[in-house]
Each structure stands twice: as structure tokens, then as C-alpha cells.
Amino acid sequence: MGPVGLVKLSGGDEVTNPDGFGSRETDSQNYVHNPVMVSEVLNYISMAPIGMVVDATVGLGGHAAQILEAISSSTLLGLDRDADALALAQTNLGKFEGRFRLVNQPFSAIAEEVTRAQTSGFASAGPVVILADLGVSSMQLDDSSRGFSIRNEGPLDMRMDRASDVSAERILNEASFDELFHLLRDQDEPHARRIAQAVVEHRPFATTTELALAIEKVVPYHMRRGRIHPATRTFQAIRIAVNSEGSELDRLLLDGIELLVQGGIFVVISYHSGEDRATKRAFLSASTGGCVCPKALGCVCGAVSLGEVLTRGAKLPTSAEISGNPRSRSARLRAFRRGGGS
Structure with missing residues (x-):
């Protein structure tokens, strides 16, 4: 595999050879991302001016490839915490050599990486588009060694960044009952108390199947049949x-809206209610400038709008897409366009 694009290893120098950038099992070398809601994403970003696109969750490069193909004059900065995914994205985006840069960073580092792209000459201005496709990729779910899958036995890992020292096993085996209860309750788990109690009583846990079985035993019977x-x-x-x-996500939303050029588009695809609520709240706040004045009286607080929300309610995948890609069924897309406020 020849050098393509530009990759930056976390904490290291930029390199052009992706070899050794994370490791994959042999049967995963040709894994290709099936991106969600591509036509909807392209429809919204077609409203943006030409310039640098930031794919804040580039993963295997599925959306990135579609964007680079559709907008031939664009360049793309891709961020991801998963070095394994970036190694594959490097290959998948090979035909667009010279038009993309991949960086092994979390999307909370978007401001830092956009600044670096500008000072290095990769971009002449801020991003015209920011895309964030949140959640776990199919590659991560299908790789049992990552610990994301409920049905496939593997270690309780769940780290997007394997260099992190915080794993699922550590949290489950060390967190207090109250900490576990609040974690579960905040994600709308109706049986948070009994699950947290079961974890505390039966730990230590080492594998995904051990945890899944312990939860199955304590939830009501009808939930086991759903x-x-x-x-x-x-x-x-x-x-x-x-x-x-x-x-x-909070950092990405706050910094991303500020970084967009005038007329720039921010698209977020989320997969659970917490992510969607945070996105909706951030986009609404930016559109009103934080104004909480009664609508009937008009704004008297001097708030300045930063743009407009383009989606009235979250956009959902079509039934045809869900049929072809069942994992897309939870996707919710929201879009925002940056205005002239500062």
C-alpha cells in the first residue's frame, strides 16, 4: 500500500506511511464502511460554500469518500480516536490522494486541528462543513475483542482509543452503586437500580457475555423476549x-459552531436520545444566541443569532435504508447553518 493523504499519530509527527497505524486481524483488512443517510448528508452540505470539510468521526472513511467524490474541489480533514479505523480509512480514501488529512484525535480537539490545518497550509480558512456521525461503527461492533458487542463474547473494553487507561471492566468493577445507578439512569434505563445492584453483587466481571447474562437475570421476564x-x-x-x-460532544458542538465560516453547515447524526438532545439544544441555542425572552415580546436581551437550524425535528433514515442496513434504524440527523453573528 503506497502512501496516501497525511496521517498524524497521536502525540507524534505527521507521517505518510500508514503501516503500523493500529493493527487489524487479517480478515478485517478490507472492511468497508457502509455510511448512514448519505443522500441526506450530501443534500445539506451542498448548501455550503467550497472549502475544507471536517469529518469529525471519519472512521473508515465512508462519508468522507462520498463527500470527496461529490464535491471535487473540496478538501477534507478527518478526525478519529480509533487508530485501527484510521489505518483502514487511509486505504479506503486512497483515490483522493492529496485532498485529505487524517488525524488520530478525539473530536473535542477540532479547534486545535483546524488551526493546525490552517497554519500548515492545508486549509486557507475555517471549515465550510462539519460532519459528526456519532456512536459505534459496525467494525467496532463486529470485532469481539473491542468489547462493544452484547452478543459476541469479548473482554469488557469499549475504548474508542486503546491507549486510554479507562475500560468498561474498570468502571464496572470499581464504581460505587450510586455511580453505576446514575450512569444507567442518565441513559434512560428503566431498571437502573436493580441492574446496578446486580453488578455490585456479582462482580468482578471480565467479559461482555458475563455482564449481559447478569442483566438478563434481573430484568422483568417480558424484556428478555423483546x-x-x-x-x-x-x-x-x-x-x-x-x-x-x-x-x-458538548465540546465539539460549542467549538464547531464557532469555527464554521459564514454559510457553513454542521451536520450531526446521533443514535440515542442523549446525543440527540444535546445536539438539538446546542443548535437551538446558537440560532437564538441564547435568548430566552418571551416570543410575544420579542428579544430585548441583545442576544445575537449565530445561524439557523435547518431541520425541523430530527431527520430519520428511509424505510429502504433501514431494510438494507438495520443498524441505521436508530439514526437521527440534525443540521445547522452558520450565519453572520460573532
């Missing part, structure tokens, strides 16, 4: 805690 596994919200809550996803 289409969705009863441990789904627990796995989601632990993954969010392991990767600090709440604070990461």
Missing part, C-alpha cells in the same frame, strides 16, 4: 462513560 437485548442501554451507558462521550 427485539432489543435488555442489556443494550447498560452497554451504551458504560461505553459513554468509558469514552467521556457527553463532554466530548
Whole structure:
């Protein structure tokens, strides 16, 4: 595989050879991302001026490839915490050599990386588009060694960044009952108390199947027979805690809106209610400038709008897409356009 694009290893120098950038099992070398809601994403970003696109969750490069293909004059800065995914994205985006830069960073580092792109000459201005496709990729779910899957046995890991020292096993085996209860309750788990108690009583846990089985035993019988596994919200809550996803998203939304050029587009695809609420709240606040004046009286607080929300309610995938890609069923897309406020 020849050098393509530009990759930056976390904490290191930029390199052009992706070899050794994370490791994959042999049968995963050709894994290709099936991106969600591509036509909707392209529709919104077509409203933006030409310039640098930031894919804040580039993953395997599925959306990035579609964007670079559709907008031939664009360049793309891709961020991701998962070095394994970036190694594959490097290959998947090979035909666009010279038009993209991949960086092994969390999306909370967007301001730092946009500044670096400008000072290095990769970009002449701020981003015209920011895209964030949140959640776990199919590659991560299908790799049992990552610990994201409920149904496939693996270690309780769940780290997006394998260099992190906080794993699911550590949280489950060390957190107090109150900490576990609040983690689960914040993710709308209706049986947070009994699940947290079961974890405390039966730990230590070492594998995903051990945890899933313990949860199955304590939830009501009817939940064990449903289409969705009863441990789904627990796995989601632990993954969010392991990767600090709440604070990461808040930082991305705040900095991203500020970084966009006038007329720039911000698109977020979320997969659970917490992410969607945070996105909706951030976009609404930016559109009103934080104004809380009664609508009937008009704004008297001097708030300045930073743009407009383009989506009236979250956009959902089509039934045809869900049929072809069942994992897209939870996707919720929201879009925002930056105005002239500062």
C-alpha cells in the first residue's frame, strides 16, 4: 500500500506511511464502511460554500469518500480516536490522494486541528462543513475483542482509543452503586437500580457475555423476549462513560459552531436520545444566541443569532435504508447553518 493523504499519530509527527497505524486481524483488512443517510448528508452540505470539510468521526472513511467524490474541489480533514479505523480509512480514501488529512484525535480537539490545518497550509480558512456521525461503527461492533458487542463474547473494553487507561471492566468493577445507578439512569434505563445492584453483587466481571447474562437475570421476564437485548442501554451507558462521550460532544458542538465560516453547515447524526438532545439544544441555542425572552415580546436581551437550524425535528433514515442496513434504524440527523453573528 503506497502512501496516501497525511496521517498524524497521536502525540507524534505527521507521517505518510500508514503501516503500523493500529493493527487489524487479517480478515478485517478490507472492511468497508457502509455510511448512514448519505443522500441526506450530501443534500445539506451542498448548501455550503467550497472549502475544507471536517469529518469529525471519519472512521473508515465512508462519508468522507462520498463527500470527496461529490464535491471535487473540496478538501477534507478527518478526525478519529480509533487508530485501527484510521489505518483502514487511509486505504479506503486512497483515490483522493492529496485532498485529505487524517488525524488520530478525539473530536473535542477540532479547534486545535483546524488551526493546525490552517497554519500548515492545508486549509486557507475555517471549515465550510462539519460532519459528526456519532456512536459505534459496525467494525467496532463486529470485532469481539473491542468489547462493544452484547452478543459476541469479548473482554469488557469499549475504548474508542486503546491507549486510554479507562475500560468498561474498570468502571464496572470499581464504581460505587450510586455511580453505576446514575450512569444507567442518565441513559434512560428503566431498571437502573436493580441492574446496578446486580453488578455490585456479582462482580468482578471480565467479559461482555458475563455482564449481559447478569442483566438478563434481573430484568422483568417480558424484556428478555423483546427485539432489543435488555442489556443494550447498560452497554451504551458504560461505553459513554468509558469514552467521556457527553463532554466530548458538548465540546465539539460549542467549538464547531464557532469555527464554521459564514454559510457553513454542521451536520450531526446521533443514535440515542442523549446525543440527540444535546445536539438539538446546542443548535437551538446558537440560532437564538441564547435568548430566552418571551416570543410575544420579542428579544430585548441583545442576544445575537449565530445561524439557523435547518431541520425541523430530527431527520430519520428511509424505510429502504433501514431494510438494507438495520443498524441505521436508530439514526437521527440534525443540521445547522452558520450565519453572520460573532
